[in-house]
Amino acid sequence: MSYVYAGYGATFGVLALYAARVLWRGRALRRALPPVQSATASPAGERRG
Amino acid sequence: MWRDAALVAGKDLRIEWRSRVATNQVAPFALLVLILFAFALDDNPGVLTQAAAGLYWVAVLFSGLLAVQRSSAIEAADGARDHLRLSGLDPAGIFLGKAGAVAAQLLALEVLLAAGIVILYNASIGGVVLVVLTNILATAGLAAAGTLYGSLAAGLKVRETLLPLLLLPVAAPLLLAATEAWQAALGSHPGDGTEWVNLLAVFAIIYLTFGVLAFGSLLEES
Amino acid sequence: MNVPRWTTPALGIGALAFGAAAAVDGLWLIGPTAEQGQYSRLIVVHPPVATIAYLAFGITAVASLLYLWPRTRRREWDLLAGASAEVGVVFCALTLITGSIWGRPVWGVWWTWDARLTATALLLALFLGYLALRRIPAEETVRCRRSAVAALIAILDVPVDHFATTWWQTLHQGASVDLFQPDKHIDTSYNIALLLGFIAGLLAFSWLLIHRYRVEQLEARYETEGLTQALEERRAEAGVRVPV
Numbered sequence A: 001m002s003y004v005y006a007g008y009g010a011t012f013g014v015l016a017l018y019a020a021r022v023l024w025r026g027r028a029l030r031r032a033l034p035p036v037q038s039a040t041a042s043p044a045g046e047r048r049g
Numbered sequence B: 001m002w003r004d005a006a007l008v009a010g011k012d013l014r015i016e017w018r019s020r021v022a023t024n025q026v027a028p029f030a031l032l033v034l035i036l037f038a039f040a041l042d043d044n045p046g047v048l049t050q051a052a053a054g055l056y057w058v059a060v061l062f063s064g065l066l067a068v069q070r071s072s073a074i075e076a077a078d079g080a081r082d083h084l085r086l087s088g089l090d091p092a093g094i095f096l097g098k099a100g101a102v103a104a105q106l107l108a109l110e111v112l113l114a115a116g117i118v119i120l121y122n123a124s125i126g127g128v129v130l131v132v133l134t135n136i137l138a139t140a141g142l143a144a145a146g147t148l149y150g151s152l153a154a155g156l157k158v159r160e161t162l163l164p165l166l167l168l169p170v171a172a173p174l175l176l177a178a179t180e181a182w183q184a185a186l187g188s189h190p191g192d193g194t195e196w197v198n199l200l201a202v203f204a205i206i207y208l209t210f211g212v213l214a215f216g217s218l219l220e221e222s
Numbered sequence C: 001m002n003v004p005r006w007t008t009p010a011l012g013i014g015a016l017a018f019g020a021a022a023a024v025d026g027l028w029l030i031g032p033t034a035e036q037g038q039y040s041r042l043i044v045v046h047p048p049v050a051t052i053a054y055l056a057f058g059i060t061a062v063a064s065l066l067y068l069w070p071r072t073r074r075r076e077w078d079l080l081a082g083a084s085a086e087v088g089v090v091f092c093a094l095t096l097i098t099g100s101i102w103g104r105p106v107w108g109v110w111w112t113w114d115a116r117l118t119a120t121a122l123l124l125a126l127f128l129g130y131l132a133l134r135r136i137p138a139e140e141t142v143r144c145r146r147s148a149v150a151a152l153i154a155i156l157d158v159p160v161d162h163f164a165t166t167w168w169q170t171l172h173q174g175a176s177v178d179l180f181q182p183d184k185h186i187d188t189s190y191n192i193a194l195l196l197g198f199i200a201g202l203l204a205f206s207w208l209l210i211h212r213y214r215v216e217q218l219e220a221r222y223e224t225e226g227l228t229q230a231l232e233e234r235r236a237e238a239g240v241r242v243p244v
Helices: A002-032 B002-019 B021-041 B045-086 B091-120 B128-152 B159-186 B194-219 C007-029 C038-044 C046-068 C075-107 C115-133 C140-154 C157-167 C188-241
Strands: none
Touching: A002 C007, A002 C038, A002 C075, A002 C188, B002 B045, B002 B091, B021 B045, B021 B091, B045 B091, B045 B128, B045 B159, B045 B194, B091 B128, B091 B194, B128 B159, B128 B194, B128 C140, B159 B194, B159 C115, B194 C140, C007 C038, C007 C188, C038 C046, C038 C075, C038 C188, C046 C075, C046 C115, C046 C140, C046 C157, C046 C188, C075 C115, C075 C140, C075 C188, C115 C140, C115 C157
């Protein structure tokens, strides 16, 4: 049964860690970049939402 | 397309002939790999003979890596890629030519290595037709995949480490099938190896097709 | 991406909810099976992550194709391909991890070189190579084009992996679920648990993909704008030190 817990734990754990990493990278990049000039045409890609 | 292929193959092989890299460096390296395997496994002499097919193909793969590195390095110097692009040759032909040159060098190395395992590992090559067929198809697949990935890694300083990382997973199925077929030929496995030869044929066709289709757009970059 | 603001949080909450439901169902509500005892419970995690990995790599392949096709070529497809590939690699690694954990008690080994496992390991290696290719120091179009070609070759392993259990003799079992006859191999309570796992996985994947895509967009912006800004800051610094 410990193998079962290990399997579930690994799955949820790895996904949670990865999610945290993605969110952290997003936050770091947003901090490092100048704010989007929403009045002018938006740069390649970044749209609302 | 075929004429362009022959032209490019001839150029690469002539460069090779004049610089003798394959004969002076790659062939000794290949033999050295065989010898190192023998050192690593020598405690039990039967092991080498049993593992001969696999060790042979690993040695071929490593040598193939070097040959492919060399093939793409030829174009890296002096903006040769641009010259190739502007020359008006058919990109598919260029691909087939380069792959063909690599294949020719590989086949020569394979013959040498085959002699090596017969002598050094006490292997006895029974099914000659199977062996010849396997080697032709596996070499075609390796040369095609190698040339294709060589161009993916071309012109970069990280090429030496990137190319093996990209190429080895793609070459792995070829290695697997060729080893199985050879094991049948060397008599260490029952069966006639035809299913593996079929698999090799499929892969060779896939990699050649990809190369022919994709090489044009890869060459086009600035 | 122009979707309403509430979609990503909704996906996230949905993933957590279904994830919890799947875990509760898998760990407590369903009972052990005759064939594998408690270990069958891993059906809630292992097949879903494997299928999602296929899906993720499939998206990468389609996006790569769209990028290569001149008429549909847009940077967005390259960004999507990259984002989906990274999430796919995470799920593929999870497939191997959960599979190994499942294999140890049931087969007695952590690993074996049968066709299914080998093909999956190869798949991971192929897309790790793809991710490495995306980081090469080269011009944008060069990087995007080469990565796209690499993705299209790598995706060939997915059908091989999927059909490996039918084409070859494998230690790995064949399909447990027949879409047309759901009760053929496993019973209903397990079907439901498996379904919960799939839904949770799909929602989690969607959430992760959207966020990872946004990071990819930001990195693309950082490449162009961020560099300019850094240069200006450097010039401003130098301007302060050097008397004009």
